[in-house]
Amino acid sequence: MKEIIHIGFPKTATTTLQDHVLAKMPGVANVGRPSDDADHATMVNALALEDDGDFDEARLSAHIARARDSDAQTLIYSDETVMNSPIRTIAAKRLHRLMPNAEIIAVVRNQFDALESYYAGHGRQLRPAPPPWGGRHVTFENYLAYNLENPHRGALPTFDYSSNLAIYAGLFGEDRIHVLTYEDLVQNRDAFFASLALILGITEETAKPKGELGRERARADQGAIAYQALRSRLMWGVPVSRFVPGHQHIKRFVIRMLSRDDKRDIEWPSALRARIADYYSEGNRALAERHALPLSKLGYPM
Numbered sequence: 001m002k003e004i005i006h007i008g009f010p011k012t013a014t015t016t017l018q019d020h021v022l023a024k025m026p027g028v029a030n031v032g033r034p035s036d037d038a039d040h041a042t043m044v045n046a047l048a049l050e051d052d053g054d055f056d057e058a059r060l061s062a063h064i065a066r067a068r069d070s071d072a073q074t075l076i077y078s079d080e081t082v083m084n085s086p087i088r089t090i091a092a093k094r095l096h097r098l099m100p101n102a103e104i105i106a107v108v109r110n111q112f113d114a115l116e117s118y119y120a121g122h123g124r125q126l127r128p129a130p131p132p133w134g135g136r137h138v139t140f141e142n143y144l145a146y147n148l149e150n151p152h153r154g155a156l157p158t159f160d161y162s163s164n165l166a167i168y169a170g171l172f173g174e175d176r177i178h179v180l181t182y183e184d185l186v187q188n189r190d191a192f193f194a195s196l197a198l199i200l201g202i203t204e205e206t207a208k209p210k211g212e213l214g215r216e217r218a219r220a221d222q223g224a225i226a227y228q229a230l231r232s233r234l235m236w237g238v239p240v241s242r243f244v245p246g247h248q249h250i251k252r253f254v255i256r257m258l259s260r261d262d263k264r265d266i267e268w269p270s271a272l273r274a275r276i277a278d279y280y281s282e283g284n285r286a287l288a289e290r291h292a293l294p295l296s297k298l299g300y301p302m
Helices: 014-020 038-049 057-068 088-098 111-123 140-149 161-172 182-187 189-200 222-233 247-261 270-291
Strands: 002-007 028-030 074-079 103-108 177-181
Touching (some): 002 161, 002 189, 014 074, 028 057, 038 057, 038 074, 038 088, 057 088, 103 161, 103 182, 111 140, 111 270, 161 177, 161 270, 177 189, 182 189
Parallel strands (some): 002 074, 002 103, 028 074, 103 177
């Protein structure tokens, strides 16, 4: 039985691949995400988030052992939480103990695009933060500046693909690390799934999903971001529902109006963009060389 660990970097179509590709392939036993039930989900979350005193490794090991005893040809553990984890190295070591012979699949994405998407989905609001600050709008410039000033606490390390993959290479071996690009998935789908099939040891027809791939977590548009900024300045902390009947309809209308007026992409402050490029360029050059990836042509910071 071939064993695969898919470490899902954020904003690289991880959930889409889990739900519409990996979990639906014939002959595949899924022991990661999507979870079969609440108990399974708890075990998967615990691996990436819990202290040793709270993580029941034996229970997850038994779950994986039962899958090994099945008729499946391929065992897959897919999880994005291990890349968002505050204990990334510990999570990697746990995966190595559970599946020491596994091969690693990772999908990477141009960090400029990934950070924009991550900000639109997660970073535009202050969280976690106590009242009355929690949920307030954060500009993209302030978001980037905070992350650069706190490089070990924010989102930047999550997208440092080279450093993160070096952890897994040290545990599993460099020859077991396989890197695909999000850009190929979007722009060159046949090549992406041909590469995936080769790694999994299956036919391209089996690897390729039927029909179009949906987006599981759509990015917030500029209208929603602009509305959040407006509410942060106007009557912040006052629930509109207390005074305005049908406020949700009004909110949707305002967001539509703001979307019409604000079609531009998220704007990068040039000085901060240069600093972000400096942060990732050395690792990207190493990654491109190790895995023969055309990252420069795809606009990655180099």
